[in-house]
Amino acid sequence: MQLIPPLLTRPLNAVPLVVIERVCRLMFRRIGLAHPGLFERLGEHKAKRFAFLPTDVPLAFIVEPASDTIFVWRKTTDVIADAVTEAPLFMLLALMEGRCDADALFFSRDLSVTGDMEAMLAMRNALDASSIDLSKDLARLAGPFAPMAGRVIGEIRNRALDRALAGETASWN
Amino acid sequence: MELICPAGTPAAFHEAVDAGADAVYCGFRDETNARNFPGLNFSREELKEAIAYAKKKGCETFVALNTFMRAGAEEIWYQGAADAVACGADALILADFGLMAHVAEKYPDQRLHVSVQASASNPDAINFLVDTFNAKRVVLPRTLTIADIARIGKSIRCEMEVFVFGGLCVMAEGRCSLSSYATGKSPNMNGVCSPASHVRYRKDGRDLVSELGAFTINRFPEGEAAGYPTLCKGRFDIADSNGYAFEDPVSLDVMGELEALKAAGVSALKIEGRQRGKAYVAEVVKVMKAAVNSPPDRRGALLSRLRSMSEGQKTTSGAYEKRWR
Amino acid sequence: MTQTKRPGLTLGPVYYLWDAAKWRDFHFRIADEAPVERVLIGETVCSKRQHFIEPHLAEVVERLDSAGKEVVFSTLSLVTLARESKQIREMAETSDHMLEANDLSALAVLKDKPHTISPLINVYNAPTARLLASRGAKTICLPPELPFSSLREIVQNCPEIDFEVFAFGRMPLAISARCAHARSKGRIKDNCQFVCGEEPDGLPVKTLDRQSFLTLNGVQTVSHACQSLLGEIDDLLAAGIRSFRLSPQDCDMVEVARLYRAVIDGGMAADEAIARLQQVYPAAPLANGFHHAQEGAAWVARARNLQAS
Numbered sequence: 054m055q056l057i058p059p060l061l062t063r064p065l066n067a068v069p070l071v072v073i074e075r076v077c078r079l080m081f082r083r084i085g086l087a088h089p090g091l092f093e094r095l096g097e098h099k100a101k102r103f104a105f106l107p108t109d110v111p112l113a114f115i116v117e118p119a120s121d122t123i124f125v126w127r128k129t130t131d132v133i134a135d136a137v138t139e140a141p142l143f144m145l146l147a148l149m150e151g152r153c154d155a156d157a158l159f160f161s162r163d164l165s166v167t168g169d170m171e172a173m174l175a176m177r178n179a180l181d182a183s184s185i186d187l188s189k190d191l192a193r194l195a196g197p198f199a200p201m202a203g204r205v206i207g208e209i210r211n212r213a214l215d216r217a218l219a220g221e222t223a224s225w226n
Numbered sequence: 227m228e229l230i231c232p233a234g235t236p237a238a239f240h241e242a243v244d245a246g247a248d249a250v251y252c253g254f255r256d257e258t259n260a261r262n263f264p265g266l267n268f269s270r271e272e273l274k275e276a277i278a279y280a281k282k283k284g285c286e287t288f289v290a291l292n293t294f295m296r297a298g299a300e301e302i303w304y305q306g307a308a309d310a311v312a313c314g315a316d317a318l319i320l321a322d323f324g325l326m327a328h329v330a331e332k333y334p335d336q337r338l339h340v341s342v343q344a345s346a347s348n349p350d351a352i353n354f355l356v357d358t359f360n361a362k363r364v365v366l367p368r369t370l371t372i373a374d375i376a377r378i379g380k381s382i383r384c385e386m387e388v389f390v391f392g393g394l395c396v397m398a399e400g401r402c403s404l405s406s407y408a409t410g411k412s413p414n415m416n417g418v419c420s421p422a423s424h425v426r427y428r429k430d431g432r433d434l435v436s437e438l439g440a441f442t443i444n445r446f447p448e449g450e451a452a453g454y455p456t457l458c459k460g461r462f463d464i465a466d467s468n469g470y471a472f473e474d475p476v477s478l479d480v481m482g483e484l485e486a487l488k489a490a491g492v493s494a495l496k497i498e499g500r501q502r503g504k505a506y507v508a509e510v511v512k513v514m515k516a517a518v519n520s521p522p523d524r525r526g527a528l529l530s531r532l533r534s535m536s537e538g539q540k541t542t543s544g545a546y547e548k549r550w551r
Numbered sequence: 552m553t554q555t556k557r558p559g560l561t562l563g564p565v566y567y568l569w570d571a572a573k574w575r576d577f578h579f580r581i582a583d584e585a586p587v588e589r590v591l592i593g594e595t596v597c598s599k600r601q602h603f604i605e606p607h608l609a610e611v612v613e614r615l616d617s618a619g620k621e622v623v624f625s626t627l628s629l630v631t632l633a634r635e636s637k638q639i640r641e642m643a644e645t646s647d648h649m650l651e652a653n654d655l656s657a658l659a660v661l662k663d664k665p666h667t668i669s670p671l672i673n674v675y676n677a678p679t680a681r682l683l684a685s686r687g688a689k690t691i692c693l694p695p696e697l698p699f700s701s702l703r704e705i706v707q708n709c710p711e712i713d714f715e716v717f718a719f720g721r722m723p724l725a726i727s728a729r730c731a732h733a734r735s736k737g738r739i740k741d742n743c744q745f746v747c748g749e750e751p752d753g754l755p756v757k758t759l760d761r762q763s764f765l766t767l768n769g770v771q772t773v774s775h776a777c778q779s780l781l782g783e784i785d786d787l788l789a790a791g792i793r794s795f796r797l798s799p800q801d802c803d804m805v806e807v808a809r810l811y812r813a814v815i816d817g818g819m820a821a822d823e824a825i826a827r828l829q830q831v832y833p834a835a836p837l838a839n840g841f842h843h844a845q846e847g848a849a850w851v852a853r854a855r856n857l858q859a860s
Contacts, residue, residue: 464754
């Protein structure tokens with residue numbers, strides 16, 4: 054399912070990876086500044102590597118909470134991580150903002166989690182506990198890619214809200 | 227009737243208070259409560275802030291210390307009780323007799339609620355807890371019918387709280403070792419059931435197989451929604467047939483029975499789901515609050531909003547209806 | 552701690568629904584032949600079943616009494632109906648034998664009367680054990696899921712209480728108001744027609760990958776694997792355990808009791824007894840995982856250096 058308009062993803066293929074990574078790190082740092090306790094809830098899982106693979110974008114995002122770093126890889130490379138979540142980008146962002154109950158997202162077949170389930174559950178709870186609001190948190194982001202990032206995120210978020218709330222299917226019990 | 231709402235994080239706590247909860251229940255980030263999930267629950271500081279926020283808005287806070295104290299490590303639970311009292315908790319929700327005795331003796335003015343994990347399922351059992359530990363309220367097991375509840379209400383000396391929405395335990399709560407049989411970790415000892423640390427999903431041809439420890443709990447053909455491998459909601463083989471041996475993956479919804487519960491003497495309605503996200507908590511609390519405050523004939527329309535949120539998710543009135551047995 | 556008497560064997564209540572004559576003859580043989588000191592009798596799982604054994608109760612009690620066994624009446628483990636509560640109250644008032652509590656309601660009724668505590672009551676720590684003892688509990692059979700480290704801690708801190716462990720039998724894991732056994736045969740609890748009686752050793756629940764996993768016994772769920780603490784008896788005795796509970800399965804329980812007695816008395820090596828136990832009860836693999844703080848289904852083999860003793 055292609056949920057991101059091709060127009061928005063196409064530029065990504067043309068942009069050098071190192072530039073994308075720089076933008077992502079900028080965003081990541083900005084979020085970290087706005088939510089200093091974000092990864093505290095991970096506890097023992099803080100030392101692990103979390104991979105987020107959007108199914109509709111040819112990139113892999115690897116988060117290392119211990120070193121407060123995000124890496125961006127092309128999907129052609131094998132991803133090495135303790136826990137891997139694959140889903141359309143809008144779901145991953147919805148997860149990040151805690152705007153929907155992630156239970157359903159975790160177990161609807163659109164999203165798959167492999168590897169360390171406990172670590173990924175801790176990550177999901179840590180994100181839900183934070184009050185990340187991408188458009189607010191990234192509002193003051195500067196640089197040549199800021200307008201594009203803002204536009205993509207705004208677009209995706211609106212979609213996430215509608216879809217995620219309707220997709221409430223499973224529960225951790 | 228009071229609405230008692232779950233919070234696994236301070237964010238969810240704020241949502242529940244803002245959405246109109248009469249009380250919010252929560253626990254510390256350790257093995258002292260039955261939702262000891264990774265990344266969930268409250269530090270001392272977070273609890274203190276949460277309680278202050280709730281008090282400002284006229285909402286109560288109940289702190290769950292509802293696992294059974296590990297022999298030799300009782301101090302962890304005692305400290306939890308001391309800190310919850312110091313933070314200003316309006317009630318402690320307890321399951322372990324040893325801990326109840328400690329709290330009743332040390333903090334005689336602290337309101338004590340009996341957790342569903344204590345499995346007090348009849349008047350003799352409940353009055354025993356009232357007489358011995360001065361319990362003020364009992365959370366009834368999800369194994370009783372409304373007729374049972376009405377009968378119990380007539381002969382006990384404390385308030386009754388019942389689960390009305392959310393996850394459903396098929397087994398008598400606090401008396402189940404299915405999880406530890408497969409994983410070594412149990413609700414009673416560790417505050418977890420079918421823990422994520424022992425969950426594995428595996429592809430088998432076109433099927434997705436969910437495993438808990440060494441055991442297969444379910445198998446989902448392509449296209450079927452996958453579920454979390456909660457042990458009692460798995461699919462198993464019995465004799466020549468297979469299916470959900472204990473319970474289908476459904477959740478509880480008895481909001482249609484509010485009048486009957488009120489008539490039975492129930493004073494508080496409990497929503498399950500401290501492990502759910504803040505968005506879920508906000509939505510469910512808002513709708514339930516409106517439903518409780520509405521005349522019975524208008525509840526259906528309100529609650530259908532929740533059912534649409536639970537799209538594809540089946541609900542049941544569980545044991546409240548006798549045929550369930 | 553002083554060991555005041557010889558470690559005992561207790562025969563637990565028959566959890567399954569057996570044909571009445573089979574139930575009677577089983578207990579007659581226990582009375583006549585089994586080296587057990589205490590015998591629990593009475594329906595523990597489902598109040599609907601009670602009438603089956605009632606006609607034979609008096610003669611069974613008499614036979615066990617005259618064989619010198621201590622008879623203890625078991626009570627229901629999930630009490631919800633008024634008549635179930637009433638029955639426990641009446642038993643407590645009229646019985647000249649001790650009662651065993653399986654549910655909180657029995658604890659209430661048995662206050663200040665000597666009684667025993669079943670493995671289905673949640674005793675996870677010494678303060679709880681002491682509280683129960685202060686109300687009249689004499690013997691506490693600890694829950695099957697309790698690890699040895701907890702057990703040792705509890706026993707050490709409560710020298711005045713006799714502690715027992717669940718040493719043989721499929722482990723009681725859960726109980727429900729709903730009858731999965733009846734449901735599996737297309738019925739519900741209210742019109743069950745006692746279909747659980749068709750499986751005197753329980754109805755196997757297998758995973759979709761055909762792994763043996765659980766066993767249905769009416770509203771109760773027990774393990775597939777059979778608890779065996781034969782290899783742990785020395786450690787348990789050293790920790791201060793006074794008696795070992797054998798939970799009846801559909802096998803030669805007299806022989807099971809003899810094996811446990813032989814190991815307790817030092818007349819047989821644990822490994823030999825374990826091998827024989829597997830022959831006496833071949834229906835299920837043995838397990839001792841709970842004792843070793845692992846999953847209950849696990850079997851932890853004895854270390855080599857322990858076998859010499």
